Amino acid sequence: MGLVPGVGAICNGEYLKAFVHVLMFGFLVSLAGSSKVGSFEPLFGIMTAAFFFYMPLEAYHTAKRNALRAAGFQLKDRTADKQEENLWTGVILTLMGCLLFVNEWVEGFLEGALKFWLVVLIGFGAYKIREHLKTEKPLEAVEK
Numbered sequence: 001m002g003l004v005p006g007v008g009a010i011c012n013g014e015y016l017k018a019f020v021h022v023l024m025f026g027f028l029v030s031l032a033g034s035s036k037v038g039s040f041e042p043l044f045g046i047m048t049a050a051f052f053f054y055m056p057l058e059a060y061h062t063a064k065r066n067a068l069r070a071a072g073f074q075l076k077d078r079t080a081d082k083q084e085e086n087l088w089t090g091v092i093l094t095l096m097g098c099l100l101f102v103n104e105w106v107e108g109f110l111e112g113a114l115k116f117w118l119v120v121l122i123g124f125g126a127y128k129i130r131e132h133l134k135t136e137k138p139l140e141a142v143e144k
Contacts, residue, residue: 001059003052008059012066020089021055027096040114 002008005025006018028051032044069075103110 002056005052005055008056009062012059012062014062020093023093025051025055027100040111043114 001011006022009015009018009021025048028044028048032041032048034041034044065075099110099113102113
């Protein structure tokens, strides 16, 4: 069921996630077939395929977690992870909406804005390095 955008999340009872999956898939498909993104069409084609295969995997793992909880297994509480996930989902959806909105009014804006995707990679890499350094524990002194 997860191969149909949003249906895997619906089967797991995650209706908001299903709505977001449908929006994301539609967004990626429309960009992959749009002439407005210029030379970035192949990138959106690959992103669409990756998202298509992500959805059933994510639905499977969520269903597996739900089944384990129903069987009485205690799993790690993901409340903090959910809050961060909600933040990043909101940021990504807002950015996508803003980019598409401005692209409707300014010809070629999206193609020009997408040339800065490397800055996103650099920023994400710097964030991951900062998180690693922040959580790294200092070496304990060795007793003699």
